[in-house]
Amino acid sequence: MHKIWAFIRGCFLLLRKGSKVYYAWVSALLVLVVVGGFAYANQMYYGLIVTAMRDQVSWGFYISNFTFCVGVAAAAILLVIPAYVYHWKPIKEIAILGELVAVSAIVMCLLFVTVDLGRPDRFWHLIPKIGLLNFPQSLLAWDVVVLNTYLVLNFSIAGHMLYKYYYRREPNMKYVFPLLLFSIPAAISIHTVTAFLFNGLAARPFWNASILAPRFLASAFCSGPAGMILMFQVIRKWTNFDVQDKAIFKIAELIAYAMFINLFLLGAELFKEYYSDTAHLAPVKYLFQGLDGHSDLVSYIWTAMIFNTTAFFLFLIPQTRENFVTLNIGCVLMFIGVYIEKGMGLVIPGFVPDVLGDFYEYSPTGTEIMVTIGIWATGLLVYTLLLRIAVPIMNGDFHVGEDGVNPFIGDKLFLVRKRVVVEEEDFDTP
Amino acid sequence: MSDMEEHDERVFRLTRRKALKGLALGIGAMVLPAKDASASVWESFFQKHFRELGKPERQKILARLEKEYSARYKKSVRVKDTPPPEGVLFGYALDLSRCVGCRRCVYGCVTENNQSRDPQIHWIKVLRLEKERGVDLEHSEQYYNPETVPQEGYFYMPVQCQQCENPPCTKVCPVQATWKENDGIVVVDYNWCIGCRYCMAACPYGARHFNWKKPGLPAGDMNPDTHYLGNRPRPVGVVEKCIFCMQRTRERDGKYPACVEVCPVGARKFGNLLDPSSEIRNVIENKRVFILKEDLNTQPKFYYFYSV
Numbered sequence: 138m139h140k141i142w143a144f145i146r147g148c149f150l151l152l153r154k155g156s157k158v159y160y161a162w163v164s165a166l167l168v169l170v171v172v173g174g175f176a177y178a179n180q181m182y183y184g185l186i187v188t189a190m191r192d193q194v195s196w197g198f199y200i201s202n203f204t205f206c207v208g209v210a211a212a213a214i215l216l217v218i219p220a221y222v223y224h225w226k227p228i229k230e231i232a233i234l235g236e237l238v239a240v241s242a243i244v245m246c247l248l249f250v251t252v253d254l255g256r257p258d259r260f261w262h263l264i265p266k267i268g269l270l271n272f273p274q275s276l277l278a279w280d281v282v283v284l285n286t287y288l289v290l291n292f293s294i295a296g297h298m299l300y301k302y303y304y305r306r307e308p309n310m311k312y313v314f315p316l317l318l319f320s321i322p323a324a325i326s327i328h329t330v331t332a333f334l335f336n337g338l339a340a341r342p343f344w345n346a347s348i349l350a351p352r353f354l355a356s357a358f359c360s361g362p363a364g365m366i367l368m369f370q371v372i373r374k375w376t377n378f379d380v381q382d383k384a385i386f387k388i389a390e391l392i393a394y395a396m397f398i399n400l401f402l403l404g405a406e407l408f409k410e411y412y413s414d415t416a417h418l419a420p421v422k423y424l425f426q427g428l429d430g431h432s433d434l435v436s437y438i439w440t441a442m443i444f445n446t447t448a449f450f451l452f453l454i455p456q457t458r459e460n461f462v463t464l465n466i467g468c469v470l471m472f473i474g475v476y477i478e479k480g481m482g483l484v485i486p487g488f489v490p491d492v493l494g495d496f497y498e499y500s501p502t503g504t505e506i507m508v509t510i511g512i513w514a515t516g517l518l519v520y521t522l523l524l525r526i527a528v529p530i531m532n533g534d535f536h537v538g539e540d541g542v543n544p545f546i547g548d549k550l551f552l553v554r555k556r557v558v559v560e561e562e563d564f565d566t567p
Numbered sequence: 568m569s570d571m572e573e574h575d576e577r578v579f580r581l582t583r584r585k586a587l588k589g590l591a592l593g594i595g596a597m598v599l600p601a602k603d604a605s606a607s608v609w610e611s612f613f614q615k616h617f618r619e620l621g622k623p624e625r626q627k628i629l630a631r632l633e634k635e636y637s638a639r640y641k642k643s644v645r646v647k648d649t650p651p652p653e654g655v656l657f658g659y660a661l662d663l664s665r666c667v668g669c670r671r672c673v674y675g676c677v678t679e680n681n682q683s684r685d686p687q688i689h690w691i692k693v694l695r696l697e698k699e700r701g702v703d704l705e706h707s708e709q710y711y712n713p714e715t716v717p718q719e720g721y722f723y724m725p726v727q728c729q730q731c732e733n734p735p736c737t738k739v740c741p742v743q744a745t746w747k748e749n750d751g752i753v754v755v756d757y758n759w760c761i762g763c764r765y766c767m768a769a770c771p772y773g774a775r776h777f778n779w780k781k782p783g784l785p786a787g788d789m790n791p792d793t794h795y796l797g798n799r800p801r802p803v804g805v806v807e808k809c810i811f812c813m814q815r816t817r818e819r820d821g822k823y824p825a826c827v828e829v830c831p832v833g834a835r836k837f838g839n840l841l842d843p844s845s846e847i848r849n850v851i852e853n854k855r856v857f858i859l860k861e862d863l864n865t866q867p868k869f870y871y872f873y874s875v
Contacts, residue, residue: 184803186780195767255762255804262742262761269616269743277741277765339863340771419705493773494705
């Protein structure tokens, strides 16, 4: 117990040390968090009327972002599987970064659901025993369970490993390995349950398609890893931590397969809707073509389609996949593409036209956008702080000192651009 | 000099402390409604689920609510918790060949059930349908506004909660804040609902409505005869729906729901499905009825029929 406190104390000492860039970045994020906080206080004061949601479209931007973030969180297993099932070294070195992405993304998920609640003061009604969780009937109750399980799981795996490395010992794989294996079905479960949450509603034909859960998973393995590839490049340029090209290219290859499945399933869905041409086509038509003069989402979804398809080819062709310019373009396109497709493109057509044929076109208000930015900033802040601890520990720049009590902090800067190394890399890249 | 500095510092510290306190109070005031910032706020915060309450606890809560509402609306408000009557399953029938689309039911309902007037919440929606298309919801119009109704070429279909036997909305609620009572009425505990609006996504009839804002209910318009699970004033951020006017229909000297009473053409029928001599059973027996979206297996207790 003593040692845990010493570790936590050391972490807090470490968090306060950093370069000017580190301080600037963290303060910028804090400003956005505060802005989001004020927007949320405004929403608390006036009620959800300050959002664009209404009875017809009763979920909007918050739940869209929630759905997307669940996907990002689930994607951590794309690193865990090659690292710990196939013991592939280049990815094993970075698997912990994926777990930390999962932790940050789940924090965002929980925040997005909370800001969407009409009565956040009653959140305790969701706690089993104290409140009245409607488990196993309600899929939202399932989501509460699996999301929190996944959060605890990733936090304890990464936490245990970092703790052990801090005390310069090997992690106890007897405990960690079963947890790592368990995190694989847990990751699949968070996205499956989130898909079922929409899928199970017969009232909404747009969601009531059994292909939804597989599509969710496929797209999750595109967006999350695409974000990670970008993040890893930032990490290796700005910190002392190295991520091998091999690892990045392997992830990119896996993304290509996932995107193929995603596009194929989407095609299957579109064929069924258009060829059978029933009344259930209306939401699909609203999304892709516009219906009865309502066409707010059309330009968004086609942007997503073009982005996703372009990115698919960039990831598929080895030459473009292993060229960092085209690879990064692909990552950005895919992240945005899936963000649209799995966010607004999924949630809103479920409500338009509504169950009685009413059209209410939704687009988020300033409050919703500011709260959302605040939550994204919170997620990035959590990830930054976790990296601030994890990166020096894994580099051996942060560990317990000679006296066995006080920490040794070798890396006092954290975020510094490695100019020399970058140039070397440019020449040395085979 | 140093004394002055020390003094200044102390002043600064005090003001800073004051500023922090002010900030905390400000945030607190934002979260908690200032007017009700009394013991009752905490009592309602820690209130248990309605069905887990014992009788004395229930009485205490009803008394607390009556006191609160009476003060707010400046009249003697009653909050009942009349249970479902034995041997009763409420059913409703609506005659589409009589309905003229006048929307008196919509506003009769609002008057009776204390819905928010600003913004307006309507438990009943009247759809204008094209005669050529029949019951084709996708081509319905809710916002028709001619000089007079009915209009040539159209018929009208009021839709409200269908009080399903197999309700998709109660199943999805993550905290069991909504459920079906023994008389078939689907209710919401407004003090337990967390406002996630999952039930609204699940309802195939658009029958659930959310209080996006603190309901605007002028004291003069408030109906003081209320039921805890029914028409009592609702807080902000919770879901509400048609409850078959349980404050009227569940009483010993039971009255019809407001919408039945107010309908000028007698298109609305209401009664006990378990009573063979009831009007509702007579309609089912002698007219040909249909239910809305039968393919979803929600099994509504709300029947539509054509008398002519």
